[in-house]
Amino acid sequence: MIEEILRFAHVLGATVLLGTGAGIAFFMVLSHRSRDPALIAHVAGIVVIADTIFTATAAVLQPITGTLFAWHLGWSLLEPWLLISLILYVVVGAFWLPVVWIQLQMRNIARTARDTRSPLPDRYLKLYHIWFACGFPAFFAVMGIVWLMLMKPAF
Numbered sequence: 001m002i003e004e005i006l007r008f009a010h011v012l013g014a015t016v017l018l019g020t021g022a023g024i025a026f027f028m029v030l031s032h033r034s035r036d037p038a039l040i041a042h043v044a045g046i047v048v049i050a051d052t053i054f055t056a057t058a059a060v061l062q063p064i065t066g067t068l069f070a071w072h073l074g075w076s077l078l079e080p081w082l083l084i085s086l087i088l089y090v091v092v093g094a095f096w097l098p099v100v101w102i103q104l105q106m107r108n109i110a111r112t113a114r115d116t117r118s119p120l121p122d123r124y125l126k127l128y129h130i131w132f133a134c135g136f137p138a139f140f141a142v143m144g145i146v147w148l149m150l151m152k153p154a155f
Contacts, residue, residue, distance in 0.1 A: 044107035
């Protein structure tokens, strides 16, 4: 019974991380393409809330459920596939943490542009490009983790 609970919690956390991350990226990109500060401010505000409620919670719980699950099954955290997964998880975090700050800045800049009825400044565009670029390594690292968790390859 405990194995099923831990497996469910861990898979649910992975689903939340992947799904929320993909959804956030989708909505941020679409709102950015509009170049409408009011729309961007609104969407970025929702994204910041979603990242706080869903992504951050899952990001904290994921290594806990994973470690408990591995221990319960008698796996060493030094198994090569598991160790690579943990390294990739750190990579994801290294890209995600700056993205959270960037999203806050983009939201604030868009709110200011909306309130002053001015176009988005160059700083917003620079932050957007960094935000966009950070998404690719993080996304592919998450996909790598999911693959490793499912396949558990022998090295």
